[in-house]
Structure formats: structure tokens, C-alpha cells
Amino acid sequence: MKKSRPKYGQIIEAALQVIAENGYHASQVSKIAKQADVADGTIYLYFKNKEDILISVFKERMGSFIKQIEQKIKKETTADKQLLALIESHFTQLSENKYLAIVTQLELRQSKPKLREEINNVLKAYLDIIDLVIQKGIDEKFFREDVDIRLMRQMIFGTMDETVTSWVMKTHRYNLVAQAPIVHDLITKGFLLQK
16 A cells, blocks of 8 residues: 555655645645655655645644544543643644644645545544534533534634634744633633623
8 A cells, every 4th residue: 555655654744844835836746755855756656646745644644633632532521621622632733743734724725626625524534523522512511402513613623723823824923722721711601701
């Protein structure tokens, strides 16, 4: 299988860095090959084209990203703590890998329908995890039972996504992980003043 070949991981790492530094459209396959220290033709042993490289980078990185979040969540017993663990893990992983943060927040916003569909297919596993946390919260009566799970998931993911995008755009000038308890508090308590 192509993914088990030793140069595959090398190319994925190189592609992540090159795309983050140059933008997807300016990242020629030759630049990725040079960064990976392989011949240009070697890239095509593993990938069909540049789109395939971007999708593969996202699949590989999101796969491990999701696994880490699942492990963090499993350690928590309540939906409240699981949600905080999810947000913290999301922010921690992206703050620890600036290339991944740039690629996920900026370069994956592609207009081609095929690319968007592939990206959404990868994201589905992550969104399913958020749904499970929400359902647990409803079952525990931590969240209102009339909550629309799909809408709440969009709010949770959208809030995390926008928080990371803002951090990337501000060139990492503040501590992203420190925002996790604040985001968690806003999501769980909303914007209403206590009476």
C-alpha cells in the first residue's frame, strides 16, 4: 500500500509546510518535492496531483487530530468536561503545529466542489464526536433536551474554527489554549446575564 512506503510521510510533512508557507495555489509540486528531498516524479508514485496532496495532508493530519481528541474525551465522565477537553485539545493541537493551523484555517477554504466534498467527508468523523458529546449532555440534562443537535454542533465547531482562524490571522500573538475555558463558558452558559 502506498501509504506504508517510507517517503509518503516525508512528502506529507513537506507538503504541509510548503502549503502553509506559500499558499495552496503557489505550492508547486516541485517545491514540495524539494522540501521532501525527493525527485519530482516520486511525488506521483504516491499522489495523483496537487489536489490529492492537499486532501491527503488533511486526511492524515485530521486522522491523528481526531484520535487525540477521542482519547482526551474518554478520560472525562461528564458532557461538560468532555466539551472542555474537546475544545482544549482542538486548540492545543493547532497551537502546537502552526503549519497545520494555517493549512486547516486558510488553505482548506477551497472553492472547488470536489475538494470541498472530500474535506467535508474527512470532517464528518469529527462532527460525529461533537454530536456524541451533545447527546450525552442532553441525556445528563446538562443541555436542554429541546436543543437542535445539528445547530448546536455548528455553533460549537464554528466557534472553535473562528477562534483559531482569528489566532492564525493575528500571527499567533496570544495564547490560543488559554481561550478554551472562555469558549467553553460561552457555549455552555450562553450570553444571558444571570438573574
